[in-house]
Amino acid sequence: MTGSRRRNSNTLIMSGLLSVVFMLQGCKENNHSMQVVTPDSIIASGSSTVYPLTKEAARRFERVNKDVNLAVEFTGTTAGFRKFCEGETDINNASRPINVSEQAACESKGVSYVEVPIALDAISIVVHPSNSWANDISVAELQRLWSPESEGKVMTWRDVRASWPDEPIELFGRGQDSGIYDYFTTAIVGTTRSSRKDYVASEDEEFLAAQIAAEPSALGFFGIGGYHRHWDELKLLAVTNDTYSVFPTLETVKRGEYTPLSRPLYLYLNQQSLKDTPELHRFALSYVEGIRSWIHFTGYLPFEEQVYVDTLTQLQQLEGQ
Known part of the structure; x- marks a missing residue:
């Protein structure tokens, strides 16, 4: 399917590095710190700066959507865009906007995307x-x-x-x-x-x-x-x-x-994945709608409320497209 993420089953994405992150942050270990990627997994990669935000949003979403598997890793924004533009991930966490060469890489692979401003850093x-x-x-x-x-x-x-x-x-x-x-x-x-x-x-x-x-x-x-x-x-x-x-x-x-x-921080969402995977669309809406209520726990800074209102409207308009 052109532009959609290729789904690889039974791939272990957890590394010892992520274990260190959770220990140093004092986070409680849970079953999301070791995740097996299944054909139904929603995969987020990219920025380690945005990683704590997306990980927290995933934790909150999975708490009430227990049938959803959100696999969140970090590789760095640039490395994340390489994977995203190959169609290997559904979400790229990014601590900068996508650049011209990355836009061209996504276009060459038929990967369309939605840019979502998520926080200030x-x-x-x-x-x-x-x-x-x-x-x-x-x-x-x-x-x-x-x-x-x-x-x-x-x-x-x-x-x-x-x-x-x-x-x-x-x-x-x-x-x-x-x-x-x-x-x-x-x-x-x-x-x-x-x-x-x-x-x-x-x-x-x-x-x-x-x-x-x-x-x-x-x-x-x-x-x-x-x-x-x-x-x-x-x-x-x-x-x-x-x-x-x-x-x-x-x-x-x-x-x-x-x-x-x-500077602002972003999510980039694979548009075909949004269409094919209703859970990804629901997660994106939950993330944007809820972040102002918990972002202060992460040490990052929220946009003004209107930014999130406009982003929610944009995401809601994509439903079913």
């Missing part, structure tokens, strides 16, 4: 809690630190700001399969997917948080949800743009003050 800049000198960092300093030309040259805190100590700085951040990496490099370095490579990279925010919490000389970047899940283990820096320093909060993100490191 901010990229957080964090350090070890024992760091007593860094309370803020400017966009220009971040650019100096992360530019490709800085590799092997900007190696100490003093290299970033003259008043900071002449001590090594250890860098951590999202990997190149991540939409956060794409967005961060575009906003900070000025060129998408261009940065220094001598840093610890991972698609797993739980791993990054644990590493930064264990390294006194660390500085890293990932989504604000990752910081909120570990606020007692990390120190959040304000970002200075022009003349003022701003912490990422619901208010500063909504007012457009936390720039350039705030």
Whole structure:
């Protein structure tokens, strides 16, 4: 069937990495942490930033729809779009909009999709809690630190700001399969997917948080949800743009003050799967309709209510098409 997801039975999608995520988040283990993909499974992949949102939406939906199997994994936004445009998944969680080459890949495979804005995120800049000198960092300093030309040259805190100590700085951040990496490099370095490579990279925010919490000389970047899940283990820096320093909060993100490191998060839904699988359509409606009531548990930020109202209308119009 052109454009619909190919359904592979009896494929184990759980990895040890997901077990680590649940343990570190303190989540209660349940039968959704190990899932077998059946021909009737609804498969969501992609962004590890959006993963906690979709996992929570799936948990709530399956609680009242016990015959539905929602298999949720994370691979990173970019890797997720590769699978989605091959027709292998029903949902791609995305921490950035689909790009031109991905649009072309989907079109070449006959995969049509619906874009659903789901939440707001901010990229957080964090350090070890024992760091007593860094309370803020400017966009220009971040650019100096992360530019490709800085590799092997900007190696100490003093290299970033003259008043900071002449001590090594250890860098951590999202990997190149991540939409956060794409967005961060575009906003900070000025060129998408261009940065220094001598840093610890991972698609797993739980791993990054644990590493930064264990390294006194660390500085890293990932989504604000990752910081909120570990606020007692990390120190959040304000970002200075022009003349003022701003912490990422619901208010500063909504007012457009936390720039350039705030952005929307998305779901991409396979349109043929929506038509063929009524449970996917019901899940999408449940997700959008309910998220404002529970998003505060995840550390992410909601859109204004009207965004969800308009999205629900769009999804309702797709029913039966």
